Every structure is written in C-alpha cells, then in structure tokens.
Amino acid sequence: MHVDLITIYLLAIGTLLASCGMTLWERRTHPRRKRELGTLAAGYATLAVGCATVPIRHDLPGVTGSALSNLVIVTGYLLILRGVAVMNGRQYRALSVGILLGLALAWVIAGTRREVPMWNYVSAIPIAAACGMASRELLRSDGAKRAQAKDIAAVVSGGHALFYAARACILPWVATSFGPGMLSAIAKFTVYEGVLYSVILPMTLLRLVRDEAHGELLKESRTDYLTGLGNRRWFFEEGARIVRINEASRPVALLALDLDNFKTINDRYGHDAGDEVLKSFARIANDVLGPEAMFARIGGEEFAAVLPDHDRVRAKAMGEAVAARFAQTISHGAGGVEIRATVSIGLAQSGAEAATLTDLLAAADRALYSAKSLGGNRVELAQSAPPPPMALDGVACGS
Incomplete structure (x- = not known):
C-alpha cells in the first residue's frame, strides 16, 4: 500500500x-x-x-x-x-x-x-x-x-x-x-x-x-514516618536477605536497641518531646553505625541494626559507641527543656545458635533484657543457649 x-x-x-x-x-x-x-x-x-x-x-x-x-x-x-x-x-x-x-x-x-x-x-x-x-x-x-x-x-x-x-x-x-x-x-x-x-x-x-x-x-x-529509618517490614525483609547471603561465609551481628525509661519521658515531658528524643537517637545511631549497617525502627522506642561482616568484638564496640554518644546528647522538649536519655543494647552474632534473622533478634532481645536488668545504658552479649540435658537409660544426668 x-x-x-x-x-x-x-x-x-x-x-x-x-x-x-x-x-x-x-x-x-x-x-x-x-x-x-x-x-x-x-x-x-x-x-x-x-x-x-x-x-x-x-x-x-x-x-x-x-x-x-x-x-x-x-x-x-x-x-x-x-x-x-x-x-x-x-x-x-x-x-x-x-x-x-x-x-x-x-x-x-x-x-x-x-x-x-x-x-x-x-x-x-x-x-x-x-x-x-x-x-x-x-x-x-x-x-x-x-x-x-x-x-x-x-x-x-x-x-x-x-x-x-x-x-x-x-x-x-x-x-x-x-x-x-x-x-x-x-x-x-x-x-x-x-x-x-x-x-x-x-x-x-x-x-x-x-x-x-x-x-x-x-x-x-518501608520507611518509618518519624525517624526516616526503615520500618519493621523493611527490617525483616532486608535483614533476612542479608543473613541468608552471609550465613555461610561471613559473620553477621545484630543489635537490639531500646531507650531506657522512655514511658517516663513521655509522661513527664509529653509525646512531642518523646518524639524529639526518638529522632535524636535515630540520627546519632545512624551516624555512628554508618552506611553499612541496616538500621531500622521496629517498634515504639525499639530499634534494631544488622551489621554485616561484624563479629562480637567489633559489633560490641559499635554498640558501646552508640550508647556513649547518646548518653552525652541533650534533646530539647517544649519550651527548650533539656532531656537526657540512655539506651540499652543487646548483641547477638550469627552462628549455630542463631542461624536466621528471627533467631538473631530473639537472642539479642534476651541480651537486651539482661542489659535493662543491670541498670541500662550498656551493651550485653547474648549467651549461647544451654544444650538440652542428656539422658542415660531414660534417667536425666545429675538426677
């Protein structure tokens, strides 16, 4: 045509x-x-x-x-x-x-x-x-x-x-x-x-x-509206991927971070002041942990960070740097009131006892509760889960 x-x-x-x-x-x-x-x-x-x-x-x-x-x-x-x-x-x-x-x-x-x-x-x-x-x-x-x-x-x-x-x-x-x-x-x-x-x-x-x-x-x-960090959904999606990729060759550490006495801050200074404390902590921790860390807010005052290529020693040093710097920081509430806050941190490392992200987070949470019970503003390492009791002829050892 x-x-x-x-x-x-x-x-x-x-x-x-x-x-x-x-x-x-x-x-x-x-x-x-x-x-x-x-x-x-x-x-x-x-x-x-x-x-x-x-x-x-x-x-x-x-x-x-x-x-x-x-x-x-x-x-x-x-x-x-x-x-x-x-x-x-x-x-x-x-x-x-x-x-x-x-x-x-x-x-x-x-x-x-x-x-x-x-x-x-x-x-x-x-x-x-x-x-x-x-x-x-x-x-x-x-x-x-x-x-x-x-x-x-x-x-x-x-x-x-x-x-x-x-x-x-x-x-x-x-x-x-x-x-x-x-x-x-x-x-x-x-x-x-x-x-x-x-x-x-x-x-x-x-x-x-x-x-x-x-x-x-x-x-x-996938972003937390208040802090601009990744949210819980992003953390579990990306964190699981990182742990899976590194599980066989390189160590992965996980920090569970929780602000100490945060309810008291909200009750005393108001929720706007509490939000400022959360944002201040997010900025500080994100700056200390650096771009390699996968850092997210997973709850109200609960945060978590996955650290690829970090063993316990290196990850503990990072956690202690976050805790120390945040403890020295002054946040400001309404009317310019000065607010100091601290953070407790639990640390777990991938391995036989924590092969998945869920296992790592659970182990880090147990260490976090230990840090809280010891007064807060500290980093505690997760302890390996005790082996199950051995049995001999149907009777547990030590009985």
Missing part, C-alpha cells in the same frame, strides 16, 4: 499531539514531576506545530518559511532536552538559546541560494545535538536511579541523534552518488523514523515517571 508523504506528516503530528495530551494527563497525577512533564508536553506540542509547517513552508517568501519551520522543530527538541535534564537538576537554558540564535544566524547567512543544503543537511545538526544530550542525561543517573524505561528512552533518543547526525554528514555524499531521487526516499524515511520516535520516547518517559512514583510509594511503605 502506497502512503504519501503528507499522510505520514499527519500521522507524525497526530502522534505528537496524542503524546502531548497523555503527558499532560499524567502531569495531573504526578505533582512531584509536574514541571518536567509540563515541559515535555510543551516539547511534543511544539514539534507537532513544526511538523505541521513543513509542507507549507514554501508559501512564505524566501527562506522565511523553511527557517521558521526548522527553528520551531529544534525548539521542540530543546524543550524535550530540558524536560529530561530537569529530572537530573539541570536545564541547558543558556545552551538552548545559543543553539537557536546560531541556527537563526545560519539561515540568514544561507539565504535563498543555500536553502536546499541548509534544509537537508545543516538543519539536522542541532537536532542531533539536542537528542544526543537528552540521551546523555538519561544515562547520567547513578545505579540506584537507573531503570529499564530510562535505558530504552536513552537508546531511542540516542538513535534519533545518530540518524540526524548521519543525515547531516552522510546524506550529501548519498545525494551526490545516487541522485535527487534518494533525497525523496530519505525524506520519507525521516518522517517514518520521526513517527516511531514520537511514540516510543513519550511512552518510555511516562513509564519512567510511573516507575519512579511506584518506587516512592514502595519506599514510603
């Missing part, structure tokens, strides 16, 4: 406008990315306007029509670049203005005598640059922020950049070698490729925003 160039242009315009509409709709449901989605929608709409002007560009005198059409299209690509860049905290505002001014100057210099090579070859250079920079921005995110949708978007934008770079650099040779008919075929292929770009890129960017929103919701479901 033969499809003429005008029909393909109309298809490209339709897909760009549809992408603009879907992006604006998503903008309503993702306020965190409202700015980026609005910029991307503006980019798609601007590209649609630019494509709509291409078939009628010769209706204006001189190179005015071609120049305006090219400038509008490049503006659309630069808006898409900015929408992607803002996700990483960048904008490219000055560079975008420079590209547009340079392109406008090039059209003025080209004039009517060089309109055809300017339109066919030179005008592709800023498009290739904008798409290449957008691809680079999509690939710049660190590993924690990378996602499949982002990689696909980077490939699509990068492929579009390579296509236009080839149009600028290779097409002149192709036209010379194969004649003007090849230019018409490549023009049609350009629009086909543009349709694919206008469909795949917006869809993958929308998928990226949705995945990001889902990730934020998942993170919130």
